[in-house]
Amino acid sequence: MQFTSEQRLDDGVLEREFTLGEIPGTLWTPESAAPAPLILMAHNNGLPKRDARLVARARHTAAYGYAVATIGAAGCGDRPRSAADEQARADLRRAMQVGEPVDEIFESFVGPLVEKAVPEWRTTLDALLSLPEIGGPVGYSGWTAVGIRLAVAEPRIAAAGFFAGGYVPRAQREEARQVTIPLLFLLQWDDEGNPRQRALDLFDAFGTKEKTLHANMGGHTGTPWFEVDDGNRFFGRHLK
């Protein structure tokens, strides 16, 4: 893990860019001297890791006392995309715009993205946990499909916050019942890209007994800021 830049923010949080082989990432750590619990913050596959809302959320969470890390996983964010991926993204966007069924495009495009992203997250987790400023346990926050796969495959993940679980590849919908860690499931009531009933069905399917649903009004990007604080308190209950 090579740190390529660092910046000390006003609230004492240290923000560092890193690379780990081909994986680009950002790590935010709080000012405190004691090793901080870690939260892996995985963004939607199409979003660059420098997205302003993502960065604001990560900084706020770090100031609250967590180490927070995000990466641009393979085929996601700013990482190089194959011509086939570009085509699939265009097909998906067009189908959503005209209201055509998107399940098959979604399955063939996002399914493999999740499969490729998860090993990179685990490699990143290994590297992060070797840093002296980071302790366990580990939480996960963000992209639902990657989070389900990680929660099932990775025993170091102790609690997770998932966002917008309307479209989730079949493989992850099926393994949702194997997720038994505490969950905070966040959805936007009128998310244009995530059908509400499917998200509610996914919430129902998780195997864990300690799951909480938070729903707010509005579209995909309308989540109120107080949910960041609610998420921090959720992790505060489970990452001891």
Place this chain on the structure above:
Amino acid sequence: MQFTSEQRLDDGVLEREFTLGEIPGTLWTPESAAPAPLILMAHNNGLPKRDARLVARARHTAAYGYAVATIGAAGCGDRPRSAADEQARADLRRAMQVGEPVDEIFESFVGPLVEKAVPEWRTTLDALLSLPEIGGPVGYSGWTAVGIRLAVAEPRIAAAGFFAGGYVPRAQREEARQVTIPLLFLLQWDDEGNPRQRALDLFDAFGTKEKTLHANMGGHTGTPWFEVDDGNRFFGRHLK
């Protein structure tokens, strides 16, 4: 308003029983000198106001900095019940136990209870707001049907937390769209007395844009304690 007993609790909260005409009530006020915002905490119609969970919630909320009041409204809690009311309660319980439809019994029994409770809550509100230790604005927490009626009829209610909205009289279901104050809507995913889909439909129906749904696993009495804190923070955002 006659105070009939008072007790200073360990955390400095003052707990006083009162009567206001025929209405028995309890008022909890925090230790601070400044007038506190008020929360009306209305319990399920069958529950006595000394119910241990209700009292624990009220004390915790008062220690957080709110004045909290509850009453035994007409026909509710320990108040005298007519023979017809006793019969309706027995019919409702029996129908629920054997899984028969309960809408008509519920309508003819709970509908009038709500209509009688709301004027008593408003009388109580007048009396409470005349006390120097209580300021505005006013929040409401608890029984959904009474809360809907109050939120529509009473402009002094600035924000409300509703619990378990599966069975709500028709009149209140219809006026839900007139509720425009910020709402926190709390439901238990497997509430034996409140069908989930009806509760979700009611959440959808409220006219307010600032509404948040919190759902947790388990039955009617299984709400996790952290929801009391979430409620306090919700009121903290809206009762300024």
